[in-house]
Amino acid sequence: MAETFNPKSGSPDRVVRCFWHGPFSPYEALCLSSFVAAGIAVELFSEAPVAGLPAGVTRRDAREILDHEVAVYRHEFDGPSPSLHSNHFRYALLEKVGGWWIDTDVLLMAATLPATDIFVARQSDHELNGSALRFPPGHPLIGAARKRTAAVLEDARWGDTGPRLLTELQPEHAPDLSIAPRESAYAIGADEFQKFLLPEACEEVESRTADSTFVHLWNEMWRKAGVPKNIAPPKGSWLDRMFERHRIAVMWSDRLDADHVARWAALRRDRDHAGHYNLVHDRELARLRAELEARPGVRLSGFDRIISSLKRHFGSSRGR
Structure with missing residues (x-):
């Protein structure tokens, strides 16, 4: 882990950090712009320059935190995924400097971030998720997750270092952890990801996320399903509405068919x-x-x- 990282964005209540690897799409731009619109600084860490970052997002060198080649899951049925490295990176960053972490497929729905020193939410009745996190530096749960992930990095299978790991470690390392309800970030579950893109589900999504702080778009489900991210969402879908609401100007070449x-x-x-x-x-x-x-x-x-x-x-x- 690099020792040179020095947070530059002032109050930890007004900055979120994330990691990115690969082509950047308007959907990630939409998500990060939702934080910028609320007056929150966004620092995106990557191992190479990223084209298409929206205004208000600062790109930083990922090796400031983790001097390691991008690790991918090699033992899954849908091809290699850099979400393994993203998990490793978030634990390393939060253990070192603490603060807010968000995945690049997370939209901010509230007017501001929750006023809390620790944030983690359930993605189901029995499992936590790490796409939106806040922890102080050196927290034992994050430290344990980083160590476990580093130990299995080359041989990790899908799920070994994400929600399943946080859920397994939490009772031992943070038994009194205050856990936010599913509705705060995962009102729409992974197996429902397509509802963000279906016009007939637009009002359902709007209703179910009305009181959410965050909405997770489940990028990995898009990848596994082969949904292209370089063309517009179907007209009348919830994501089409989000692009209009946040005034994200994109020159789309085509539009998805529902x-x-x-x-x-x-x-x-x-x-x-x-x-x-x-x-x-x-x-x-x-x-x-x-x-x-x-x-x-x-x-x-x-x-x-x-x-x-x-x-x-x-x-x-x-x-x-």
């Missing part, structure tokens, strides 16, 4: 469902093989019978 969005979202669900059971199957076979090979006198013929049984079980599970 029917296509719905179809991509459905295909993404099917792929995730099949991929989940393939992964469970693979891990269970590896566990059983190691367990059986450790027992003296076990012959592979017995293992082969177990393999056949597992294939029948997991094969039928994928069809459910």
Whole structure:
């Protein structure tokens, strides 16, 4: 971790920080502009210059915080994702300097940031999410998350360093943590991400996010579904309304078709469902093989019978 970082933006109540890797789209510009519009400074860390940053966003060198090549998940079904590095980076930054962290797919809906020293919200009844966080420097939960992530970085699987990790570590390292309700940031869940883009869901999203501080757009779901981010949202959708509300001027080359969005979202669900059971199957076979090979006198013929049984079980599970 670099030791040269020196916060430049004054009060931690008026600055948010984030990380970016790859092509920057108008959707990220919309999200960051929502903070700028509220008078909040935005510092975006990246390993290279980023084209298309909106006014009011300062680009900073990511190596000020974490002198490490961008790490990507290598063991997922939908291709490599830099969200692994984003998780590692946020823990390193918050452990060192504290303050506010936001993902670049988070919109600020409130007039200002919550007046609190710590912020983390539930994404479901049983799981936390780290797309919008505030912690003081050196907090034990963030330190534990950074250490765990650094230890598994090269071999991390999807989910090992994100919400699942924060949820696992919180009871031990922050048992009295005050956790914001799901509605504060995740009123629309990951499996509903397409509602931001469907005109028929516009009023539903508006109603469900009316009292939200933040709205998470679930960029990873867009990536997995293959939704292009270089063309405009469908006319009449909630995101179309957000671009108009925040007066984000974009010269779009085309506009998304709502029917296509719905179809991509459905295909993404099917792929995730099949991929989940393939992964469970693979891990269970590896566990059983190691367990059986450790027992003296076990012959592979017995293992082969177990393999056949597992294939029948997991094969039928994928069809459910």
